[in-house]
Amino acid sequence: xxxxxxxxxxxxxxxxxxxxxxxxxxxxxxxxxxxxxxxxxxxxxxxxxxxxxxxxxxxxxxxxxxxxxxxxxxxxxxxxxxxxxxxxxxxxxxxxxxxxxxxxxxxxxxxxxxxxxxxxxxxxxxxxxxxxxxxxxxxxxxxxxxxxxxxxxxxxxxxxxxxxxxxxxxxxxxxxxxxxxxxxxxxxxxxxxxxxxxxxxxxxxxxxxxxxxxxxxxxxxxxxxxxxxxxxxxxxxxxxxxxxxxxxxxxxxxxxxxxxxxxxxxxxxxxxxxxxxxxxxxxxxxxxxxxxxxxxxxxxxxxxxxxxxxxxxxxxxxxxxxxxxxxxxxxxxxxxxxxxxxxxxxxxxxxxxxxxxxxxxxxxxxxxxxxxxxxxxxxx
Amino acid sequence: xxxxxxxxxxxxxxxxxxxxxxxxxxxxxxxxxxxxxxxxxxxxxxxxxxxxxxxxxxxxxxxxxxxxxxxxxxxxxxxxxxxxxxxxxxxxxxxxxxxxxxxxxxxxxxxxxxxxxxxxxxxxxxxxxxxxxxxxxxxxxxxxxxxxxxxxxxxxxxxxxxxxxxxxxxxxxxxxxxxxxxxxxxxxxxxxxxxxxxxxxxxxxxxxxxxxxxxxxxxxxxxxxxxxxxxxxxxxxxxxxxxxxxxxxxxxxxxxxxxxxxxxxxxxxxxxxxxxxxxxxxxxxxxxxxxxxxxxxxxxxxxxxxxxxxxxxxxxxxxxxxxxxxxxxxxxxxxxxxxxxxxxxxxxxxxxxxxxxxxxxxxxxxxxxxxxxxxxxxxx
Numbered sequence: 183x184x185x186x187x188x189x190x191x192x193x194x195x196x197x198x199x200x201x202x203x204x205x206x207x208x209x210x211x212x213x214x215x216x217x218x219x220x221x222x223x224x225x226x227x228x229x230x231x232x233x234x235x236x237x238x239x240x241x242x243x244x245x246x247x248x249x250x251x252x253x254x255x256x257x258x259x260x261x262x263x264x265x266x267x268x269x270x271x272x273x274x275x276x277x278x279x280x281x282x283x284x285x286x287x288x289x290x291x292x293x294x295x296x297x298x299x300x301x302x303x304x305x306x307x308x309x310x311x312x313x314x315x316x317x318x319x320x321x322x323x324x325x326x327x328x329x330x331x332x333x334x335x336x337x338x339x340x341x342x343x344x345x346x347x348x349x350x351x352x353x354x355x356x357x358x359x360x361x362x363x364x365x366x367x368x369x370x371x372x373x374x375x376x377x378x379x380x381x382x383x384x385x386x387x388x389x390x391x392x393x394x395x396x397x398x399x400x401x402x403x404x405x406x407x408x409x410x411x412x413x414x415x416x417x418x419x420x421x422x423x424x425x426x427x428x429x430x431x432x433x434x435x436x437x438x439x440x441x442x443x444x445x446x447x448x449x450x451x452x453x454x455x456x457x458x459x460x461x462x463x464x465x466x467x468x469x470x471x472x473x474x475x476x477x478x479x480x481x482x483x484x485x486x487x488x489x490x491x492x493x494x495x496x497x498x499x500x501x502x503x504x505x506x507x508x509x510x511x512x513x514x515x516x517x518x519x520x521x522x523x524x525x526x527x528x529x530x531x532x533x534x535x536x537x538x539x540x541x542x543x544x545x546x547x548x549x550x551x552x553x554x555x556x557x558x559x560x561x562x
Numbered sequence: 563x564x565x566x567x568x569x570x571x572x573x574x575x576x577x578x579x580x581x582x583x584x585x586x587x588x589x590x591x592x593x594x595x596x597x598x599x600x601x602x603x604x605x606x607x608x609x610x611x612x613x614x615x616x617x618x619x620x621x622x623x624x625x626x627x628x629x630x631x632x633x634x635x636x637x638x639x640x641x642x643x644x645x646x647x648x649x650x651x652x653x654x655x656x657x658x659x660x661x662x663x664x665x666x667x668x669x670x671x672x673x674x675x676x677x678x679x680x681x682x683x684x685x686x687x688x689x690x691x692x693x694x695x696x697x698x699x700x701x702x703x704x705x706x707x708x709x710x711x712x713x714x715x716x717x718x719x720x721x722x723x724x725x726x727x728x729x730x731x732x733x734x735x736x737x738x739x740x741x742x743x744x745x746x747x748x749x750x751x752x753x754x755x756x757x758x759x760x761x762x763x764x765x766x767x768x769x770x771x772x773x774x775x776x777x778x779x780x781x782x783x784x785x786x787x788x789x790x791x792x793x794x795x796x797x798x799x800x801x802x803x804x805x806x807x808x809x810x811x812x813x814x815x816x817x818x819x820x821x822x823x824x825x826x827x828x829x830x831x832x833x834x835x836x837x838x839x840x841x842x843x844x845x846x847x848x849x850x851x852x853x854x855x856x857x858x859x860x861x862x863x864x865x866x867x868x869x870x871x872x873x874x875x876x877x878x879x880x881x882x883x884x885x886x887x888x889x890x891x892x893x894x895x896x897x898x899x900x901x902x903x904x905x906x907x908x909x910x911x912x913x914x915x916x917x918x919x920x921x922x923x924x925x926x927x928x929x930x931x932x933x934x935x936x937x938x939x940x941x942x
Contacts, residue, residue, distance in 0.1 A: 183733075183798040185577025190570070196815065197565025353563075387779045387799045388806060395771025402767060418563040419767045422814065426768060431811065434802065435576065 183386045183435035190430050192324045193348040196422070198414070200350050201228070204235035204272075207312055207348045212270035214241035215263050217283045219248065219275040226358040228316055232274055242266050244286075247275065250331045250338065250450055250457070251282030253297045260289035260296055263309075271311045273346075276363075277320025280313050280346070281328035287311045288343045300330045304342040313349040317359060318421040319367035319458060321374060321428025323349035331451060338451040351425065353417040364407060365513040366458025367424060372400050372509070373461040374427040377439045380469070381545040383478035385436045390482070393432045397487045399423050404513060441549035442468045444541070445557060448532045453524060462510040466517050467561030469503050471553070475546055519562050529558045563766045563815035570810050572704045573728040576802070578794070580730050581608070584615035584652075587692055587728045592650035594621035595643050597663045599628065599655040606738040608696055612654055622646050624666075627655065630711045630718065630830055630837070631662030633677045640669035640676055643689075651691045653726075656743075657700025660693050660726070661708035667691045668723045680710045684722040693729040697739060698801040699747035699838060701754060701808025703729035711831060718831040731805065733797040744787060745893040746838025747804060752780050752889070753841040754807040757819045760849070761925040763858035765816045770862070773812045777867045779803050784893060821929035822848045824921070825937060828912045833904060842890040846897050847941030849883050851933070855926055899942050909938045 195203055208214060216232065223229040244259040263271075263286060271290075273283035287308040289296035299305040315323045322328060326345050331338040356364075379393035400423055403416050411417065426432070445468075446460035469476065477499065484490035484502030493501070510517045519525065537551035549557070575583055588594060596612065603609040624639040643651075643666060651670075653663035667688040669676035679685040695703045702708060706725050711718045736744075759773035780803055783796050791797065806812070825848075826840035849856065857879065864870035864882030873881070890897045899905065917931035929937070 183577070183795055183802070185580060187573065187575050189573040193567065193569035194814075195567050197563070200565060384795070386795075386802065387782060388775065388802045391775025391778055392772050395768065395775050398771055399767045415563055415764070415766075418815065422563070422766065422768045434574075435798065 184437070186435045188430055188434050190324065190345060192345045192429070194324060194425065195348055195350045198352060198354055200352050201231040201314055202235050203350065204232060204312075204314075205239070207350075208236070208239075208270055208272065210239075213266060213268050214239065214270045214272060215244060215259075215266065215268040216241050216272045216274055217244045217247055217259060217279055217286065219279045220246070222358075223274055223316060226316070226355060228274060228314065228355050232272075232314060241272075242268070247279045247282040249278045250329070250454075251278045251285070253285075253300065253330055253332045254334070256282050256285050256289065256296060256330070259286045263290050269309055271309055272314065273311065274314040274316070276315070276317030277322040280315070280322040281320065281330065283311055283313075284308075284322070284326075284328040284343050285330050285341060297332065300332075300339050300341045303340070306344055308344045311344070311346050313346045315349055315351050315421070316355050317363060317367060318351075318356060318424035319363075319370040321371075321425055323351065324425050324429035329447065329457075336451045338447045349425075351421050353414055353421050356417045356421065357412045359411065361408070361411075361514065362456070364411060365515050366456045368400055368404050368407075368420070368458070368513055369462040369510060369515055370458035371420075371424040371427045372397065373442055373458075373465050375400075375432060376465065377443060378433045378436060380476055380479050380483060381437045381439050383482060386434065389432055389434055389436050394483070394486050396423050396427050396432065397483075401487065401509060404509070437545040439543075439545045441544035441554075441557070444543045444549070445532060445554050448535060449524065449528070452528055452531060453522065455522060459515055462513065462515040463517055463519055463522070463561050464557065466503070466507045466510070467557035467559070469506065470560040471556045472544070473499060473503070475548075517561065519558065525562070529555055529562075532558065564817070566815045568810055568814050570704065570725060572725045572809070574704060574805065575728055575730045576798075578732060578734055580732050581611040581694055582615050583730065584612065584692075584694075585619070587730075588616070588650055588652065590619075593646060593648050594619065594650045594652060595624060595639075595646065595648040596621050596652045596654055597624045597627055597639060597659055597666065599659045600626070602738075603654055603696060606696070606735060608654060608694065608735050612652075612694060621652075622648070627659045627662040629658045630709070630834075631658045631665070633665075633680065633710055633712045634714070636662050636665050636669065636676060636710070639666045643670050649689055651689055652694065653691065654694045654696070656695070656697030657702040660695070660702040661700065661710065663691055663693075664688075664702070664706075664708040664723050665710050665721060677712065680712075680719050680721045683720070686724055688724045691724070691726050693726045695729055695731050695801070696735050697743060697747060698731075698736060698804035699743075699750040701751075701805055703731065704805050704809035709827065709837075716831045718827045729805075731801050733794055733801050736797045736801065737792045739791065741788070741791075741894065742836070744791060745895050746836045748780055748784050748787075748800070748838070748893055749842045749890060749895055750838035751800075751804040751807045752777060753822055753838075753845050755780075755812060756845065757823060758813045758816060760856055760859050760863060761817045761819050763862060766814065769812055769814055769816045774863070774866050776803050776807055776812065777863075781867065781889060784889070817925040819923075819925045821924035821934075821937070824923045824929070825912060825934050828915060829904065829908070832908055832911060833902065835902060839895055842893065842895040843897055843899055843902070843941050844937065846883070846887045846890070847937035847939070849886065850940040851936045852924070853879060853883070855928075897941065899938065905942070909935055909942075912938065
C-alpha cells in the first residue's frame with residue numbers, strides 16, 4: 183500500500199425529506215446565493231422544497247449553469263455574487279451545477295478573471311458551499327474537484343478547491359430523471375471506480391473489495407432501474423454508489439489511472455457529448471489497448487465482479503472485456519465512436535492536443551498523444 | 563435505506579514514516595500533553611520517533627493509561643493537564659490510550675468530575691486531540707466514541723465526544739505487537755463490522771458489499787499475519803480494515819446491533835478479559851440465539867463471505883455459524899465462556915445488570931437480561 187493522507191469533511195445529509203434541513207445547515211445571517219441549472223428543479227418539486235425550507239430567509243438566485251459548466255456563464259454568476267456580497271453558496275442540481283458553483287466559490291475570493299484559477303488548477307480560498315444534489319453521477323457533492331469548460335476555445339480542465347460543507351441527497355428527487363441521464367450517471371459512476379481500481383494489482387485488499395462492491399452494485403441495480411426508476415431503495419443505492427465512487431473512499435493507498443477521463447473530456451469539449459457517454463466509449467478502448475499492463479487486475483475484476491473464472495487467462499480477459507462493453511450497451515449507451523459519428527478528424531485533434539500539452543496520463547504515465555490515438559482507434 | 567447524516571472530519575495520515583508529519587499537524591504554539599499507555603512505545607521506537615518529530619517543542623507527558631482505561635487514572639491526567647493549561651492532546655498508543663484521552667479532552671473543559679460526563683454519555687466541548695495509533699483494533703482513531711471503565715464499581719460505559727483532528731497510522735509500528743493483541747484486534751475488527759452488517763437484510767447493497775469486503779479481508783489476512791507479522795502490506799490492510807470497520811463508513815443508512823459488544827463489555831468489567839477476546843466468545847452465542855431474526859443476513863453472509871451456497875437453508879446457516887466460530891478459534895482465541903472459567907455466577911450478574919438498567923439492545927431491541935442469559939448460555 184502506498185502512503186496517503188485522507189480527509190473528507192463534507193457532511194452527507196441523505197434521505198427522504200432531508201431538504202427540509204437546509205435552514206439548520208446554512209447559517210442564519212448568510213448572504214446567500216442559490217445556483218441552478220435549467221428548469222428541471224421547478225418541475226420536480228426541488229425548487230419548492232428549497233424555498234419552503236428557507237422560508238423567512240433572503241437570497242439571490244443565479245440560473246442557467248449548463249451541462250459542462252462554462253467559464254463564460256460562471257463569470258456572470260461571480261459578478262452577481264460580488265455585487266450582492268454573497269458569503270454562502272447553495273448549488274441545487276447535478277454535478278455540473280455543483281462543479282460550476284465550486285468555481286464561483288473560488289472566483290468570489292479572487293480579484294482577477296476566474297479562468298486564471300482553472301489554469302492554475304487549484305485555489306482554496308473560497309466562499310462556503312452547500313449542495314442539494316438531483317443527479318447521481320459525478321461525485322462532486324462530496325469531493326473537492328470540478329471540471330470547467332471554455333466554449334470559445336473548446337477547452338475543458340479539472341479544477342480543485344474545497345469540499346462542500348454539506349450535501350443533501352434525497353433519492354426521491356431522482357425519480358423524474360430522463361433515462362439517458364440515468365444511464366450516463368451509471369456509466370460515470372462505473373468508470374470513476376474503474377479509474378481508481380483497474381490499475382496495479384495487490385496494493386490494498388480493502389480498497390479492491392470496496393471498489394468491486396461498488397461495481398457489483400452498479401451492475402446489479404442498472405437493469406432494475408431501467409424497469410422501475412421510482413424504487414426508492416434502488417435509487418438510494420445508485421445515489422450512494424455515485425457519491426462513494428469519487429469521494430476518496432476507494433482511493434486510499436492505491437495508484438490511479440484517469441486516462442479514460444482525460445480522453446473523454448476532449449470528446450465532450452469537441453462534440454458536446456455527455457461526460458458519462460464519452461466514458462462508455464473510451465473505456466472500452468482503454469482496456470483493450472492496455473490489456474497487458476492491466477492483466478492481473480483485469481483477471482481479478484473478471485473473476486470477482488463478473489464471475490469469469492473458467493478458461494485460459496486470455497479467454498477470461500476477452501470475456502471480461504466483452505462483459506464490460508455489454509454492460510455499457512445495456513445502459514443504452516454507444517460504445518463506439520462511429521455510433522456518434524466521430525472519426526479520424528477528432529482522433530487526430532486529440533492526439534495533437536495531448537502531444538502539444540506533453541501529457542502522459544494513466545497509472546504508468548504512458549497515455550500520451552500516440553497512446554490516446556491507439557485507445558480511440560480501439561473503440562472506433 | 564434509512565435516512566442518515568454522515569460526517570467524519572478526521573485526517574488520516576497513513577504509511578511508513580508518517581510520524582514525522584507531527585510538527586505540521588500540531589499547531590506550533592500548542593500547550594501540548596502527550597498521553598501513553600505502558601512502556602511498549604519505548605521498546606518499539608514510536609516514542610523516539612515522536613520526540614524526533616517534535617524536536618524543539620515543549621510538552622508534558624502522562625503515562626499509564628491502562629487497557630480498558632479507568633476513570634481513576636484519567637482524573638489524574640485531567641488534573642495534570644489543567645495544571646499546565648493544556649490546549650492540545652496527542653494520544654500515542656492503542657484504542658485504550660485514545661479512548662482515555664478522549665475523556666481527558668472533554669474533562670479538561672468540564673469543571674466537575676469527569677465521571678459525570680461518562681454517565682451523561684456525550685460531551686463535545688473538548689480540547690483538540692490527535693493520535694498516533696500503534697494497535698489496530700478499536701477504530702477509536704477515526705470515530706467519536708470511547709469506552710471508559712470504573713474499577714471501584716466494575717462498570718464500563720460508552721462515551722461520545724469529538725473525532726480526533728488527525729490520526730497517524732504507520733503499519734510498521736505494528737510489527738512488534740504480541741500475537742494475542744493481534745488476534746484480539748482482528749476479532750474486534752470482525753465483530754465491529756458484524757454489529758453493523760448482520761442485522762436486517764436488504765437495506766443497502768453498497769453497505770453490505772463494503773462490510774463483506776472488510777470481513778473477507780480480515781479472513782484472508784488473519785492466517786497470513788500469523789505466519790508473518792512483518793509483512794508491510796498485510797499489516798497495512800489490517801490497520802486500514804480496523805479503522806474502516808468503525809468510522810461510520812459501513813454504517814450509512816443501515817440498522818445496527820451492538821448487543822454482542824454490550825455483553826462483552828460486562829465480561830471485561832467483571833473479569834478483565836481483553837475486549838476482542840470477549841467478542842470472540844459472545845458473538846457465537848448471539849448468532850446461535852438470534853438465528854431466526856438474522857436468518858436472511860446469515861444466509862447472505864454465508865454465501866458471499868464463506869462461499870456456502872449448497873444445501874438447505876438450515877444446513878447453510880449451521881455451516882456459516884460453524885465457520886465463524888472456527889475463524890475465531892483460528893486466531894487462537896477462546897470461543898466458549900468455560901474456557902475462561904466463566905460460568906453461572908457471571909451470567910446471573912450480567913442478567914441482573916441488564917434487567918436493573920432496563921436495557922434492550924440489538925437491532926430488534928430484544929436483547930434484555932433474559933436474552934443476554936440465553937446468548938451467554940449458548941456460548942457457555
